[in-house]
Amino acid sequence: MASSGWNTIDSDAGVFTRLVEKLNVKDVQFEDLYSIDSDSLRALSPIYGVIFLFKYSAIDRQYALDNNAPLAGEYDQDFQQYDIFFANQTIQNACATQAVLNILLNQIHVDVGEDLANFKSFVTGFDPLMAGETISNSDLIRSVHNSFSTPSILVDEDPSKPPPDSDHKNDGLFHFVGYVNVNGYIYELDGLKDFPIRHCSCSSQDEFIDKIPSVLMERISKYKDELRFSTLVITNNKLKQYKEIGDSFMVESEINKRDLWDREIELRKHDYTNLFVKIVKDISSKSSDQDWHVLLDKARQKSKRRLM
Amino acid sequence: MSTIKFNAGKVEYDEDTHECVPFPQKGVVTITPRSEEGSFYNFNWTQKSSEDGYFEIQEYLIIPGDVSFKQVSSCKTGRVLALTFLSSGAKHLFWLQDVGDDEELDKLTDKDVDLVKRINELFTPMDDEDEDEDEKPQKEEPPQPATTTNEPSTSTSAINLPILDLEDAFPFEVLETHLNRLSDKQLLELVKDDLPPTIGQNPTRANIYDLIRSGFFQQSKANLTQHLRNANGAGYLLAQSFGLEYQGEGISNFLEGIRKSSKKPHEESPSDDTTES
Numbered sequence: 001m002a003s004s005g006w007n008t009i010d011s012d013a014g015v016f017t018r019l020v021e022k023l024n025v026k027d028v029q030f031e032d033l034y035s036i037d038s039d040s041l042r043a044l045s046p047i048y049g050v051i052f053l054f055k056y057s058a059i060d061r062q063y064a065l066d067n068n069a070p071l072a073g074e075y076d077q078d079f080q081q082y083d084i085f086f087a088n089q090t091i092q093n094a095c096a097t098q099a100v101l102n103i104l105l106n107q108i109h110v111d112v113g114e115d116l117a118n119f120k121s122f123v124t125g126f127d128p129l130m131a132g133e134t135i136s137n138s139d140l141i142r143s144v145h146n147s148f149s150t151p152s153i154l155v156d157e158d159p160s161k162p163p164p165d166s167d168h169k170n171d172g173l174f175h176f177v178g179y180v181n182v183n184g185y186i187y188e189l190d191g192l193k194d195f196p197i198r199h200c201s202c203s204s205q206d207e208f209i210d211k212i213p214s215v216l217m218e219r220i221s222k223y224k225d226e227l228r229f230s231t232l233v234i235t236n237n238k239l240k241q242y243k244e245i246g247d248s249f250m251v252e253s254e255i256n257k258r259d260l261w262d263r264e265i266e267l268r269k270h271d272y273t274n275l276f277v278k279i280v281k282d283i284s285s286k287s288s289d290q291d292w293h294v295l296l297d298k299a300r301q302k303s304k305r306r307l308m
Numbered sequence: 309m310s311t312i313k314f315n316a317g318k319v320e321y322d323e324d325t326h327e328c329v330p331f332p333q334k335g336v337v338t339i340t341p342r343s344e345e346g347s348f349y350n351f352n353w354t355q356k357s358s359e360d361g362y363f364e365i366q367e368y369l370i371i372p373g374d375v376s377f378k379q380v381s382s383c384k385t386g387r388v389l390a391l392t393f394l395s396s397g398a399k400h401l402f403w404l405q406d407v408g409d410d411e412e413l414d415k416l417t418d419k420d421v422d423l424v425k426r427i428n429e430l431f432t433p434m435d436d437e438d439e440d441e442d443e444k445p446q447k448e449e450p451p452q453p454a455t456t457t458n459e460p461s462t463s464t465s466a467i468n469l470p471i472l473d474l475e476d477a478f479p480f481e482v483l484e485t486h487l488n489r490l491s492d493k494q495l496l497e498l499v500k501d502d503l504p505p506t507i508g509q510n511p512t513r514a515n516i517y518d519l520i521r522s523g524f525f526q527q528s529k530a531n532l533t534q535h536l537r538n539a540n541g542a543g544y545l546l547a548q549s550f551g552l553e554y555q556g557e558g559i560s561n562f563l564e565g566i567r568k569s570s571k572k573p574h575e576e577s578p579s580d581d582t583t584e585s
Contacts, residue, residue, distance in 0.1 A: 150527065266504050267519070272528035275502035275520075277550050277566065280478055282498055283486045284570035292567060296560075299477035300469040304373060304433070306394070306476075 006093040006142060007149030010268060011053055011174070013232055014261025015148050016100060022144045024113030025104060029238055033231040036216050041209045044235050048110060049103035049180040050212055052219065053096075054229035056175040059222055064192065072218050073188055073197040082183040085120060088132035089191025092173065097145045098135055099176035102189040103234055106182045115140055132191065151271040179215065181208040186215055312339040312430070314423055318353065318366075319388055319401035330386060330403045333357055337402060339370075339427065347372055349430065351391065353402065368393075368400065373433035373469050377424065384414045389424065395472055395537050433469050471559045474533045480521050487517070536562050 009015055013030040020028055030051075031044050041047055063069050079086055085105040089098045104112055105120050112120070119138065123131045135141055178189040181202050188197040199215050202208050220227055239254035284292060318331045334356040342348040349370040355363045374395050380388040387404040409415040416424070471477055487495055492513060499516055500508065507515050519525055535542040536559045543557035552565035 150524075263506065266506055267522065267524045270504035270524065272502070272519075272525045273532050274550075275499060276474075276478070276525070276529055276532065278498060278502060279483055279486065279520075280563070281566055281570045282490075283478075283482070284567050286486075286489075295482070296471065296477060296563065299471045302476035303472040304469050306472055 005146070006091050006136070007146050008093045009096060009145060009148045010150070011096050011176070011230075011232075012264070014258075014264060015268075016096070016232065018261060018265060019097070019144060019148055020100065020104065022147070023141065024115055026111040026113060027237045027240060028104070028110060029235055030232050031235055031238075033233050036213050036231060038209050038213055041212065041233065044233055045209060046109075046205055046236055047209060047212075048107050048234040048236075049178050050216070051099055051103065051232040051234070052177045052179065052216060052229060053174060053232065054177075054223075054227055056173040057223060057227065060175070068192075068194050070188070070190075070193060070197040071222050072215075073199040075193075075195040076187070076198045077195050079183075079187075079196045080125070084182055084187065084196050085123075086128050086131070086189055086196045087123070087135055087191065088128040090129070090132040090136045094136060094142075094145060095174075095191060096176050097141060098132065098191050099178045099189070100234075101135060101141075102191065103178040103180050106180050106187075106189075128195065148265065148269070150268055179212060181205070186211060188215075312423070312427060313337065315356075315405040316353070316389070316402035317405055318364075319403050330388075333364075334405060335402075339430065342369070347433075353400075366400070370431060371470060372431050374472075375431050377427050377431055379414075379416060379424065381414075386413050387416055387420060388414075395470060471563070472533075472537070474529050474536075474559060475526075477559075477563065478529070483520055484517065487513075487520075533559065 009019075013032050016030040017028070020030075028048070033040060033044070033050070059071070063071050076082075076084070085102065087098055087102060089095045091098075101116070104110060105116065119134075119141075123134050126134065175190075175192065177191075179199075180187055180189065181204075184201055184203050186199040186202045186208065188199060190197065200211055202211055216231065220229065239251065239258065242250040242254055283295075287295065314337055315334065316337050317333055317335050320329045320331070336354055336356055338350075338352045338354065340350050340352075342350055349372070351368040351370050353366040355365070368391070374393060376390075376392045376394065378390060380390050380401065387408055389402050389404065391400045391402070392398070404416075404420055406417075406419070408417055408420075490498065495513060495516065496511055500511060503511055503516070503519070507519055532546070535546060536557070541557070543562055544554050546552075547554040547562065547565045550566075552562070552569045555561040555564040555568070
């Protein structure tokens with residue numbers, strides 16, 4: 001059961017923000033980080049953590065085969081002594097949510113709500129694999145996660161199908177890694193690694209903002225020119241923040257942003273297959289045999305050009 | 309058309325490390341025309357030697373146009389040929405086991421080059437690009453005449469080219485052209501039950517077009533393409549769920565199911581094969 005029932009969700013700031021809100025996490029917002037530099041980060045502060053989303057590639061596999069060694073930094077096997085929360089990723093489709101939890105459950109200044117607080121105390125002392133399994137088996141987290149997924153027309157009819165080894169855009173596997181400031185260091189929390197990975201020392205928000213760009217750039221440099229990635233930051237609820245300081249312009253901008261998120265989430269959750277098939281049926285019913293034939297022949301020629 | 313045979317062993321290819329792992333067993337590839345299906349071919353690999361008495365056999369059905377067959381240039385330690393199915397992306401590799409070049413291990417011999425050329429000729433679909441292709445060209449008839457029993461009445465040309473993507477048949481422009489011909493009332497009637505809630509509350513022509521142009525709609529189309537191309541029984545389930553007559557797996561058959569179903573209720577005629585709207 002643990003391996004099924006998790007749908008893929010889009011990795012989007014709006015989706016993640018609404019997802020953690022639904023899990024009752026208070027005052028948290030996700031933002032795209034378009035440029036990895038301290039100024040861009042400072043503009044979004046406070047930064048609770050950074051999510052690095054990238055296409056899992058040959059070099060990652062190479063390190064994974066080499067004792068699952070970190071690409072940079074070093075394992076901290078004693079992380080539990082320092083109250084660091086770390087769960088392994090046990091289901092590909094749940095990887096985004098697992099990465100988000102790895103960051104949020106290490107925040108002392110974030111109210112994660114009763115459900116996640118209970119969850120955290122329940123898994124305290126579990127090894128990373130057990131903690132990951134517990135996330136996978138959580139009905140609450142799974143149902144919230146799935147409420148943001150794009151419907152898949154055939155999931156129910158064909159439950160025996162093996163889980164996809166690529167994402168729904170067929171772009172290969174994407175992987176999420178979280179970076180947080182905890183225990184006086186920058187830690188990388190990668191659900192596919194054995195332990196949290198310790199990078200440079202870091203004891204304040206300012207220091208995190210100053211240092212995290214070079215940690216990320218070091219990682220990116222390992223991939224030479226092949227890497228496709230994006231970066232999200234977890235920050236506070238900006239709508240709340242601008243309301244408190246009475247910045248009406250920014251309040252409106254944040255409200256518009258949320259409208260757009262919600263609109264996109266709704267569009268994302270809808271299945272358009274019926275609509276498409278209906279229109280195609282209508283085209284067919286109003287086409288002569290000749291028209292229909294020409295349409296399909298054009299398609300064959302286009303498909304043929306694809307093969308060249 | 310004669311059978312093509314050559315000695316080759318199996319290779320497993322790791323897409324991530326880009327490494328070919330050849331298996332030492334001797335084998336032979338046989339390519340034969342499929343008698344019952346006109347221009348299709350059987351591509352069989354059979355193991356020639358075995359230590360445990362177990363002889364592995366692999367069989368593939370080749371639809372010309374759906375495969376590529378060429379050398380894997382990145383493999384330098386031997387002559388490896390890749391049979392790639394374009395519709396599914398499945399890739400099968402074979403290493404040539406006849407004597408090759410001593411110095412350049414990956415260099416194809418003249419015989420190999422000729423072999424690859426002959427196979428590619430076989431696997432290239434008959435070229436009928438001319439606009440009026442209702443008449444099948446007689447000059448390059450496949451070895452066996454195409455059977456007509458399963459042929460849809462609406463299409464007189466044999467299925468010698470697959471439709472690989474619904475996008476090829478129904479890109480936004482085609483849908484738009486059609487919707488432009490509908491009155492606002494007809495448009496609404498057609499789409500109203502299948503819109504997401506917010507747009508459903510205010511379904512303007514512009515809103516509907518925006519939706520159909522959106523990435524979300526494209527994604528549904530791509531998913532449907534993917535399901536149909538997997539050809540693992542999904543076509544049957546999909547035809548059923550959309551109330552279509554099941555015509556077989558794959559995109560072309562799915563569209564044929566749509567064609568048949570869309571023609572039926574309008575004509576109310578026992579035979580749905582001749583009337584045009």
